[in-house]
Amino acid sequence: MPPSQSQVDAMATSIKGMGILEPILVRKVGDRYEITPGGGMVRWLAATKLGMDIVPIRVLQLDEEDCAAASLITNMNRESIAPEETVGNLEMLIEQFGENVADLVMEQLPDLREAAASNPELQARINAVLARCKINSEKL
Numbered sequence: 001m002p003p004s005q006s007q008v009d010a011m012a013t014s015i016k017g018m019g020i021l022e023p024i025l026v027r028k029v030g031d032r033y034e035i036t037p038g039g040g041m042v043r044w045l046a047a048t049k050l051g052m053d054i055v056p057i058r059v060l061q062l063d064e065e066d067c068a069a070a071s072l073i074t075n076m077n078r079e080s081i082a083p084e085e086t087v088g089n090l091e092m093l094i095e096q097f098g099e100n101v102a103d104l105v106m107e108q109l110p111d112l113r114e115a116a117a118s119n120p121e122l123q124a125r126i127n128a129v130l131a132r133c134k135i136n137s138e139k140l
Helices: 005-018 041-049 064-076 083-116 120-132
Strands: 024-029 032-035 057-060
Touching (some): 024 041, 064 083, 083 120
């Protein structure tokens, strides 16, 4: 989901007052660079709006798989994401990375459990995610 104009405007106001506090995260793709998911697209758009020619960046070594994972994780950290979407993102991460995402699953679990209390289908999907990550759901 692209950033809203109000987000860009608010960031531009912040940059005018304090500068860019965190570097924009980019990765090399061919002979160009692209902003990574969650890497600062709003900061970039705000800096562009302000006419800045130079901005702080940090180049990350991310392949396509890492970038896809970063995109999913960033998506899960949005404030307005629905619990069903979070579970779907976790399912995709587990498909790609297996039980290595157990820590991320545990971080999301309190909110998911609350949301699933009245949704048996969501509860079943969460239990499947826990099982694939070898997390004992009875201890939670």
